[in-house]
Amino acid sequence: MTRFDITPLARAVLAVKDLIRRAACEVHGAHAVEVPVDGLRALTRTELDDPLAGIRAAVLARYAASAEIRAYAEQARGVGRAWDEIAKALGLDQTQFDDPRAELAFRLVAENRPLPFRESFERLDAWWRCGSCGQRIRDHDPFEANPADNEIGHAATCRRHAAEVAASRLWEEAR
Structure with missing residues (x-):
């Protein structure tokens, strides 16, 4: 790998940013313009002529990403993945928060809340299809x-x- 190569993750981030910029232009009427970097004419970066269109497009991407997170989490539960595993996939680190990360993952998916969470007394649910019984x-x-x-x-x-359920009962009896 040379110093000009980028990682697959960095490439994916750039692709998402490009999609957001394209949505700002196609959906919200912005235009992409080349702006000199630090006053140099030879080096430019692409910006939008209307940054509010970029915000609108990024919000659209955020909503789409949130819906995808929920859909994939529901699929993961359906194939038997635990909330703790989902928390790991979400990048939740137990040392960051007071609550167990499985609870944080559930709240993030079911309540669709950004971190940190506000306290809530309402009961919320997640829905998923069981991979065993359908x-x-x-x-x-x-x-x-x-x-x-x-x-x-x-x-x-x-x-x-x-x-x-049987494993849970054995665990309860062992306590």
């Missing part, structure tokens, strides 16, 4: 130990749910 599941939260108390909608013959 049913649409209403997930109250990861806060209770027993999945039977949190997940509503599994088929009576769902092997995954039965195994999780």
Whole structure:
């Protein structure tokens, strides 16, 4: 790798930024203009003639990204991934927050809240399709130990749910 190569992550960030700029132009009527960098004519950067169009496009991208996070989190739950695993994928580090990161991930997905969270007394749910029984599941939260108390909608013959409930009961008995 030479010093001019960029990482795949940096390349992806640039692609997302380009999509936002294109949306600002196509949807909100902005125009891309080349502006000299530090007064040099030979070196330019692309900017929008209307930065508010850029804000509108970035907000649109934020809403789309938030919807995708929720959709993928629901898919992850459906194939048996734990909220803690989802928290890791979201980049939540336990040392950053007082609450367990599984709870933070649930709140981020179900409540669609940015970090840090405001306290809320309302009960919110996440919905996902179980990869084992195929049913649409209403997930109250990861806060209770027993999945039977949190997940509503599994088929009576769902092997995954039965195994999780049995493991939860064994854990409770061992305490």
